[in-house]
Every structure is written in structure tokens, then in C-alpha cells.
Amino acid sequence: MEVSSRHHSLEQLQSLERQEKDAARAKRLRIVALAMQGWTAPAIAMAVGFTRRVCQRWVYQYNELGLPGLDDRRGRTPGVPLSEEAQQQLRQRLDAGPKPEDQVCSLRGKDLQRILQQEFGCVRSLSSIYWLLHRLGYSYLRPRPKHHKANPQVMQEFQAGLKQQIQQIQAAQPDKQLRIYFQDEARFGQQGTTTNVWAPTGSRPQVVRQTEYQYLWVLGTVCPQTGHAEGLLSPRLNTAVINVFLKQFSARIPKEEHAVMIWDGAGFHRSGTLRVPQNITLIRLPAYSPELNPIENLWHYLKSHHWSNRAYPDYQALEEASQEAWRASVLDPELMKTVCAAPWLDRALSN
Numbered sequence: 001m002e003v004s005s006r007h008h009s010l011e012q013l014q015s016l017e018r019q020e021k022d023a024a025r026a027k028r029l030r031i032v033a034l035a036m037q038g039w040t041a042p043a044i045a046m047a048v049g050f051t052r053r054v055c056q057r058w059v060y061q062y063n064e065l066g067l068p069g070l071d072d073r074r075g076r077t078p079g080v081p082l083s084e085e086a087q088q089q090l091r092q093r094l095d096a097g098p099k100p101e102d103q104v105c106s107l108r109g110k111d112l113q114r115i116l117q118q119e120f121g122c123v124r125s126l127s128s129i130y131w132l133l134h135r136l137g138y139s140y141l142r143p144r145p146k147h148h149k150a151n152p153q154v155m156q157e158f159q160a161g162l163k164q165q166i167q168q169i170q171a172a173q174p175d176k177q178l179r180i181y182f183q184d185e186a187r188f189g190q191q192g193t194t195t196n197v198w199a200p201t202g203s204r205p206q207v208v209r210q211t212e213y214q215y216l217w218v219l220g221t222v223c224p225q226t227g228h229a230e231g232l233l234s235p236r237l238n239t240a241v242i243n244v245f246l247k248q249f250s251a252r253i254p255k256e257e258h259a260v261m262i263w264d265g266a267g268f269h270r271s272g273t274l275r276v277p278q279n280i281t282l283i284r285l286p287a288y289s290p291e292l293n294p295i296e297n298l299w300h301y302l303k304s305h306h307w308s309n310r311a312y313p314d315y316q317a318l319e320e321a322s323q324e325a326w327r328a329s330v331l332d333p334e335l336m337k338t339v340c341a342a343p344w345l346d347r348a349l350s351n
Contacts, residue, residue: 013029195303
């Protein structure tokens with residue numbers, strides 16, 4: 001390999017190598033110095049532990065650019081190929097979801113590649129599209145269900161007025177420490193669910209999904225602040241069962257505390273036969289707003305970590321599986337603080 005002498009002499013290159021503190025850059029200087037001494041590419045490759053082509057490339061870049069040619073540019077972060085205004089427009093396009101002309105229900109990499117080309121005049125490879133999405137703060141996530149009758153304005157008004165409700169409850173219980181709990185019920189049974197498993201790429205793994213009809217109800221309440229949780233298993237769900245649950249929960253509340261229980265407007269939560277203990281105050285969520293109830297995340301957690309990909313021969317097996325999952329997960333306060341975290345509640349009470 002021939003080395004241009006117009007940049008440095010051999011002595012200068014050797015001196016630069018001795019002074020260089022970056023080991024990788026010092027090795028590149030050695031490659032150029034050895035080439036200047038007449039070493040062949042295979043010999044240099046054996047001496048420095050690189051391939052022949054890598055040694056040839058560093059010599060070529062040195063000949064073209066001098067010392068800047070020995071800089072490793074691979075680690076440099078590429079720039080976003082859109083202006084700030086275009087980035088904002090792309091975010092709005094992503095947040096709005098697919099248009100009818102997209103003819104898809106979810107925008108994937110190929111769709112965004114087309115949108116960037118047609119709407120922003122930006123042609124990029126598919127890998128660049130994914131890089132851009134991550135750079136803009138987007139990930140391909142599975143959304144949680146939202147009822148088509150949900151009213152965002154009503155939910156916002158509920159959050160805005162919650163602090164005042166809590167203050168009124170505190171005023172009525174001046175000598176008590178308020179604890180806010182969220183309550184819900186989940187049906188668990190032989191209508192099985194599946195969850196992700198590790199499997200070889202390109203395979204289609206199989207797991208058990210039961211399709212029989214026995215089930216039970218899991219009633220639960222969790223305080224996101226402390227992680228304290230209480231639960232009840234029942235073969236049926238009605239107001240009488242809710243009364244048993246409330247009575248049981250009431251007995252577990254410390255004497256110095258008062259529980260504020262936030263729950264949905266199910267019929268058995270509004271029945272005239274409902275009996276609410278004195279140390280519990282109920283607040284009803286707006287209709288069709290499960291996203292405001294963080295205990296919903298607990299049901300997803302239990303299904304994905306304990307109740308999926310399995311079969312249960314009878315009711316007793318369902319009971320045992322429920323109890324095992326509850327002991328393993330719900331009795332861990334630190335885990336419950338994470339699973340049932342309610343950021344919107346923190347914001348509502350701090351405003």
C-alpha cells in the first residue's frame with residue numbers, strides 16, 4: 001500500500017502514535033506508519049489484528065484527508081431528516097392515526113415510509129424510518145381498549161374536581177388520615193387467555209387456550225400510594241357480595257385512617273341495598289372510563305404473569321390459581337405501587 005507523504009513524514013506519524021491517548025486511533029496511526037515503511041496489507045493486518053480491507057480503508061482515508069481521515073465517524077448520531085416544523089406535522093399525523101386513504105387500521109413501517117415520501121418529500125430506507133420514529137419518541141405499542149361512548153370532557157371535569165371532593169371528605173374526617181383506594185372486579189375462568197412466549201424467530205409457538213365455562217370473580221382494591229391491597233374470591237357477583245367485600249375491607253382499615261374508594265358505576269355499586277361502612281367513602285368514576293382506574297392494570301398483570309397459557313380442570317383449580325397469583329403479586333406493596341400507579345391522581349391532587 002502506498003502512503004502519501006504530503007501530510008506527514010514517517011517520524012511525525014510515529015511521534016503522533018506515541019503521544020495518542022486513544023488506543024483505537026493510535027492503532028490507525030500505526031497502520032499508516034507501517035504502510036509508509038513498505039509493509040503489505042496482509043502483513044499489517046496480521047500485526048494489528050484487523051482485516052486487510054480495514055487496513056486498506058484507513059490508509060485510503062489518510063491519503064485523502066490526512067489525520068481527519070482517521071477519525072471514527074460511525075458513532076456519530078445522524079441528524080433528523082426533517083425540519084422542526086415537519087417533525088411536528090409528522091407527530092400530528094401519527095397521533096391522528098390512519099386516514100381512510102391509508103387503507104390500513106394501523107400505520108406500520110411501510111406505511112410511514114410511503115407517507116414520508118408522499119407528504120414530506122423524504123425518501124428513507126425502512127431501517128431509517130424506525131430510527132426516526134424512536135428518535136421522535138415513538139414506540140409500536142399495543143393500545144388499551146377505549147369505549148366508544150367515553151366522554152373525554154366528563155373525564156377531565158372529574159379529574160379537575162377530585163381535589164375538592166377529597167378536601168371535603170378530609171374536612172368531614174379531620175382526625176383521620178385519608179387513603180385513596182381504587183376498586184374493581186375481574187372474572188377469571190376457563191375461557192383462557194394467551195400471552196407472549198420466547199420462541200425461535202419465524203416459528204409459530206403453541207400454548208394452551210381453554211374454552212370451557214367455569215369461572216369465579218376476583219374482587220380487589222388497591223391503594224397506589226401505599227401498595228396495600230385487599231381481595232375476595234366469589235363464585236358470583238352481586239350487591240350482597242359487594243357488601244361482604246366492603247365489610248371485610250372495613251375491618252382491615254387502621255383506626256387512624258379513613259378510606260376513599262374510587263370505583264365504577266356498575267349496577268351492584270349503585271344498588272339501594274348497598275351497605276357502606278362508616279370508615280369508607282365512595283367516589284364514582286365517570287361512565288366508560290376504565291383508563292382512570294389503575295386497578296385495571298392489575299388484572300392485565302395477573303393474566304399475563306400467572307393466568308395465561310394454562311388450563312384449569314375445575315372450580316377448585318381456579319381458586320387455587322387465584323390465591324397463588326394473589327400471594328405472589330398482590331401482597332407485594334412495592335409491586336402494587338408500580339402496577340397500580342395512578343399518575344393522573346397525583347396530578348389532580350397537586351393542582
